[in-house]
Amino acid sequence: xxxxxxxxxxxxxxxxxxxxxxxxxxxxxxxxxxxxxxxxxxxxxxxxxxxxxxxxxxxxxxxxxxxxxxxxxxxxxxxxxxxxxxxxxxxxxxxxxxxxxxxxxxxxxxxxxxxxxx
Amino acid sequence: xxxxxxxxxxxxxxxxxxxxxxxxxxxxxxxxxxxxxxxxxxxxxxxxxxxxxxxxxxxxxxxxxxxxxxxxxxxxxxxxxxxxxxxxxxxxxxxxxxxxxxxxxxxxxxxxx
Numbered sequence: 001x002x003x004x005x006x007x008x009x010x011x012x013x014x015x016x017x018x019x020x021x022x023x024x025x026x027x028x029x030x031x032x033x034x035x036x037x038x039x040x041x042x043x044x045x046x047x048x049x050x051x052x053x054x055x056x057x058x059x060x061x062x063x064x065x066x067x068x069x070x071x072x073x074x075x076x077x078x079x080x081x082x083x084x085x086x087x088x089x090x091x092x093x094x095x096x097x098x099x100x101x102x103x104x105x106x107x108x109x110x111x112x113x114x115x116x117x118x
Numbered sequence: 119x120x121x122x123x124x125x126x127x128x129x130x131x132x133x134x135x136x137x138x139x140x141x142x143x144x145x146x147x148x149x150x151x152x153x154x155x156x157x158x159x160x161x162x163x164x165x166x167x168x169x170x171x172x173x174x175x176x177x178x179x180x181x182x183x184x185x186x187x188x189x190x191x192x193x194x195x196x197x198x199x200x201x202x203x204x205x206x207x208x209x210x211x212x213x214x215x216x217x218x219x220x221x222x223x224x225x226x227x228x229x230x231x
Contacts, residue, residue, distance in 0.1 A: 108160035
């Protein structure tokens, strides 16, 4: 069965600090990988995604993530965080298995709550 | 238009009430989802509709009844809920067969009294 682990449940940083949030997944096949963000009081938004190709993907708001297949990891990074990055971050995996209905089943990690202080 | 809309934004209901949550998207997506999200937790999948047919029911109690009247609309009918069902209910949609990202609505904050 697929699973996703996010190692940091709660991260506190000062503005301009660098950020790295860990994500590891467990799945034997090919996967699509996602990072979603949920700002306070707002809906889940896609930060970035990896399907194939260059393992370093760039997303919105200066975020990037690196897919390391050998480590089953998809860590999220940002060189310099801002107060507005305060949010909950979810890593998610979608195994490339063709289900009977053709839908996608996302498996979410537990989430990392990031607080950035001015 | 990459928006998923949900109504109502907030809902308070008693344990004997019947209410419905609504979700709409106009992105041409043929997969639609209901999730339940408790505070400080990730979304938990409840139901998946693909091509307007129920594809997955993640062992959700029968007091939750989904409905997909057409390719743009998704409803969740609620009856005889329990206080522990209080949560944020999220709707999402996606393309099928491509493993694409899901687009989430803002959710309905449900409180069961």
